[in-house]
Amino acid sequence: MIRTEIKTKSSIVRIHDEYCNAPSEGCISHLNQIVSNYYKRRNTTEEAVAVQDENTVSQ
Known part of the structure; x- marks a missing residue:
């Protein structure tokens, strides 16, 4: 059950909780x-792993 939905230009946040009041x-x-x-x-973290993988392949 969606209790609250907040929309902005770049995102939509849906709060699924029957005990939630409207958030401030x-x-x-x-x-x-x-x-x-x-x-x-x-x-x-993903970028660091990708760089590490590239370094490992290069060796």
């Missing part, structure tokens, strides 16, 4: 920062 703007900003940080870490 501060809460959404905080959640956005958490998700952004996760993707930044994931992309950095």
Whole structure:
């Protein structure tokens, strides 16, 4: 069950929780920062692994 849906130009956040009240703007900003940080870490890790793989193949 979708409790709340927040749309922006670049994303849609759907909160699936029957116990959730409508989130405040501060809460959404905080959640956005958490998700952004996760993707930044994931992309950095993937790039590091790709470089390491390239170095291993080159040797």
